[in-house]
Amino acid sequence: MSTILDVARLAGVSTATVSRVINMPESVRENTRNKVLQAMEKCSYKYNSLARGFVTKRSNTIGLIIPNINNPVFAESTMGVQEHADKKNTRVILGNSYYKYSQEENLVKVLRESQIDGLIITTTNLKGNVLKNLVDEKFPFVLLFSTVKGGPFSAVGIDNYKGGYLATEHLVNLGHKRIGMVAGNFSMTDRSYHRWHGYKGCLRDSGLTYSKELLVQTDYSLSGGEASIKKLLCLPSPPTAVFCSNDYIALGALKGARDMGLTLPADLSIVGFDDMQTASYMVPALTTVHQPAYEMGRRAAEVLFQLIESPGKPLQDMMETNLIVRESTTAIPHTSSHQSRINKNQ
Amino acid sequence: MSTILDVARLAGVSTATVSRVINMPESVRENTRNKVLQAMEKCSYKYNSLARGFVTKRSNTIGLIIPNINNPVFAESTMGVQEHADKKNTRVILGNSYYKYSQEENLVKVLRESQIDGLIITTTNLKGNVLKNLVDEKFPFVLLFSTVKGGPFSAVGIDNYKGGYLATEHLVNLGHKRIGMVAGNFSMTDRSYHRWHGYKGCLRDSGLTYSKELLVQTDYSLSGGEASIKKLLCLPSPPTAVFCSNDYIALGALKGARDMGLTLPADLSIVGFDDMQTASYMVPALTTVHQPAYEMGRRAAEVLFQLIESPGKPLQDMMETNLIVRESTTAIPHTSSHQSRINKNQ
DNA sequence: CCTCCACATGTAAACGCTTACATTTCTATA
């Protein structure tokens, strides 16, 4: 493996000159530049950007921590950050936290040891020391899928309260009175928690009573959604509509409801959250709250580089969210067939 | 930012000793070890693994190039490689090639400059110079979702021919005579190409004639699947079953067919490929060829580390693939209602 | 043809760690 020194010798110049043709080619006379280029060719020189990172204190690498790359929404946002990182000639190291704070903690440590220039993190726990330390040490990072507007860190996210409100409002407008929610575990992320608040807020504003039994928490999985919807439907007085705190859960719920013999959306309206790519391919096509995941990822990266290049005040960017109405929701049935059908199928 | 030297001074030992407590703690007397540990604490020392990489020539980082993290199958396999990389205390840098060879080429260059210890790549182009160079330079890498058994590189994959065969055979056994295929563009990947060969092979073995019009190529997208199935169904003599070369395409096809007024699977059987997590949540639940994506990712990482730790002959691992029969396929209808229904709905 | 200045190139230290080798300190045994 040849180095800059080999090249220099071969070309009869100094290492500084070689370095210059690599980093600022215009600053060296065409003549010498060509000599160097040829020499590089001849000894099939390969640049070592790790060595550069070592001296410049810039690794041209950022970290990206998400709960789970398996979830299309996170995959989407990952692509967004990658696109911008690419533009900035920066590599991204990916880590999954699996919604575990300890894992997050460890990843941050490892990534920082790797001398990443900055970090994008979709955190599970806002209150932990991880973020606090990052802030204290003025390490450049941005929260992705953040729920907070103020606060001492940069963040891009959406208004989850509003999202939950929008979803619920839609159901209320369709005449539903008994509206359930299956939410991601509040202990796993507060996004779900805020959506639930939106849901409750809307219920209150609409004069509907909220009852505890109408909420069931689960992990963010297909099977979780499936099991949870069954719980709701087995209630003595089951909901006629349910708001699921993400599309994955909703997809599970769709199946669970179908398995219990319901026809959708006639017997049960379902609205999701995220608007992942396949939402419109579900049966029925899923009504859901849109979250611009790709865009958010890209924006997070933009913000991060701004922070890296000129440290300063934290930047916050809350993006628009809106309801996409498709076919999984419909007006409440006028007959009581719904109730009886469920009971028949239990 | 304090360094090993600061710690050493503070603890009254040499840098070598500090390095030892970091890397082989048992080799230093408890007494001194504690002094060092305390010193680290006191000056809130942070290890710089980039510097280590620089001297040891091991960055503890590997590269992972896939076509698109958006595709759940690749996401799944990514998690597999991450799991094993974690165990090996190694970071993974992710790159999307978007099925573009030029992008692949560039990523490999950039990653190698970053001094990755090895590379896992799901390539778009077996014949390009990228792989050839890697081989020539004895750089450790493994092909993921590989289609080749022999050859000068390590690889883990499945038998795509067999997969295509299995899918088609299933349809033949159900009595279908006119079986279409919507395939990923052959120019994008040869996986699809091999599956098509399996399809053709089975047709031949079953005494069915293959006709060119029954194949339509598309990109690996939902909308691609949707559009392609419509093309097939608009044929003068449309197929009664179609094999889609991945589940994403199949999901699109399901929707396309439904939109044309067909009821599934009665009017049209569809089988996919991959068996992504949501396959059993589709409507109808998708019959598909299972590919152990997570397992493959993990295996690829295992192989890679073997290669890194003790270079030697290329290792190949072809994993099992099998058909999962669900609800999107059924015996061919006996009436001619199928044909007329299509025509009615055009 | 000289001078001066801008521009091109060279010199050498520095980055934070590891490690081969040298030296010191223990420990156990005679």
Add this chain to the structure above:
DNA sequence: TATAGAAATGTAAGCGTTTACATGTGGAGG
């Protein structure tokens, strides 16, 4: 208690770049 040998620690070079600073060179203007 002396001593050999093992165990712990220290010394210093080296990894492949960048970069501040010093030096050298070319060409325009006098």
